[in-house]
Amino acid sequence: MSLDTVVEEIREDARERADEIRQEGEERADDIVSAAESEADDIREEAEAEVEREIEREREQALSSAKLDAKHERMSARRDALESVREEVENRIAGLDGDEREELTRALLDDALDSFDEDEQLAVHYASGDEELLSDILDDYTHVSLAGEYDCLGGVVVESESSRVRVKNTFDSVLDDVWEDDLKQISNRLFDEQ
Incomplete structure (x- = not known):
């Protein structure tokens, strides 16, 4: 075996080893990218769910506030109507x-x-x-x-x-x-x- 053959075998082994390392690196990179994409999807889904929950909370608060305002308006209108009826009754009594x-x-x-x-x-x-x-x-x-x-x-x-x-x-x-x-x-x- 000549020195050139040995050098060529070492080079061939190095190339094969480099290809293996490169392929392992690409596989690891693909795994990392896949894991990162999966994690990003999980984070996005959790963020979307949190946004939905926040929207629902704000909607419930707005609805509750609107119902309370409407109740206050109804009560105020009732109070005004009852005061008006009371005044009418007093006027009728005074007019007897x-x-x-x-x-x-x-x-x-x-x-x-x-x-x-x-x-x-x-x-x-x-x-x-x-x-x-x-x-x-x-x-x-x-x-x-x-x-x-x-x-x-x-x-x-x-x-x-x-x-x-x-x-x-x-x-x-x-x-x-x-x-x-x-x-x-x-x-x-x-x-x-x-």
Whole structure:
């Protein structure tokens, strides 16, 4: 074997070894690229899923906020409607006159008088404009006298001159009681919620 043959064999072995190393390197590079692409796909999928979750959270928050705003608007509209109904009722009550006003005033007075002893001297306050009406009604009572105006829609406020007891039996107080007791029913009726 000649030196040239040995050199040629060494070169051939080196080429084969270089080809093997190059092929192993390319395979490793392909594996690395494949792994990187797979990891990139996983990262992208996770990022897309996170973006979807964030979009869903923001959508739910926006929807919840919109529902809350709508509820506040409905409640405000209801409150305004109930206030309007209350004002209309007060106007109608204030506008009562004639026999109807006398009948209601007399009933409120009789009810208030039940809270006192029969022989107590009592003073009756009345709504502005009701002095003549109360004067006529009080002609039927011996121990009751007019005491002056009281800021109300109608009815009476009866006081004992000796015991400092006061019974407020006005149209306003009756309306307040009815309104408070039946507000839910009134609201349900106005807004068709049964």
